[in-house]
């Protein structure tokens with residue numbers, strides 16, 4: 456996405472973000488647990504424990520970080536793994552924190568190793584060792600920090616080294632949302648946008664949103680565009696269907712990238728198994744994008760499976776693409792169903 460379009464998309468998203476835990480729809484277990492962590496810390500007059508949130512993009516990790524700061528009456532400071540290239544960058548952020556601040560570190564699995572090590576110490580002892588000078592004359596000056604809360608977010612919890620993971624007092628994994636939860640999110644968003652949204656249109660959009668609030672809200676805005684330009688301004692079922700066809704989101708919620716991945720898997724690699732990087736190159740995408748954006752959804756939809764030798768298209772994937780599944784895909788499916 457070009458930077459201007461990206462900024463516009465982000466500001467449209469920000470307008471729809473829930474501001475409190477009560478407004479946050481779904482993820483009931485995580486919400487209840489986090490509520491307890493925050494209320495207990497407030498009752499003790501302490502800063503909250505460090506929080507680690509993992510899960511696919513667009514499920515609400517940034518939103519929850521903002522909510523943690525809001526519920527604690529704290530200032531939110533935002534940075535990310537890729538933005539912190541050197542330990543010095545992190546030292547500058549940490550040494551400017553005030554007591555009780557919430558430091559949101561997005562993509563925390565992408566922190567450079569020296570910064571990661573500095574973060575362990577800061578999270579555990581509220582201290583950083585600032586190294587002054589170079590070589591034999593270098594000295595390390597300990598600098599104590601006021602208590603603060605780190606909220607780390609990652610799409611790939613498995614990449615976090617255990618010592619860093621262990622520093623988080625509360626860890627939670629966000630899962631894809633159920634259709635009725637997405638409908639509730641869409642209804643709330645439509646209210647905020649001043650858009651009349653019919654129940655069957657909300658159901659249609661939620662069914663194509665891949666279990667992801669960010670996608671649901673994005674599709675809702677596209678349906679609003681269609682309704683304003685071609686329809687009556689009301690987001691009814693016809694507007695939803697027409698708009699989603701224009702934006703190439705099919706009835707199961709697969710978008711162009713998903714179909715490209717499945718298409719390559721079936722037509723170029725005979726249904727697999729094929730390695731992630733080969734598959735990603737064949738659709739002109741980064742491996743990480745295929746792995747964190749397309750794959751979790753395709754696996755969850757039963758369209759792709761992962762084997763030790765690589766990614767495999769299920770018989771359902773062939774059928775979805777309008778192709779004849781090969782005999783071994785059908786046999787694999789029968790075996791899988793027998794053992795499921």
Ligand SMILES: Nc1ncnc2c1ncn2[C@@H]1O[C@H](COP(=O)(O)OP(=O)(O)OP(=O)(O)O)[C@@H](O)[C@H]1O
Nearest residue numbers: 468471472479480512513514515516517518668669
């Ligand atoms: N539980 C929810 N209830 C209502 N809206 C939600 C919820 N979760 C997410 N959203 C909406 O989805 C959008 C995306 O959420 P958010 O930016 O928090 O996702 P994320 O997990 O941080 O994604 P990324 O990893 O890509 O940064 C937000 O603008 C928000 O409006």
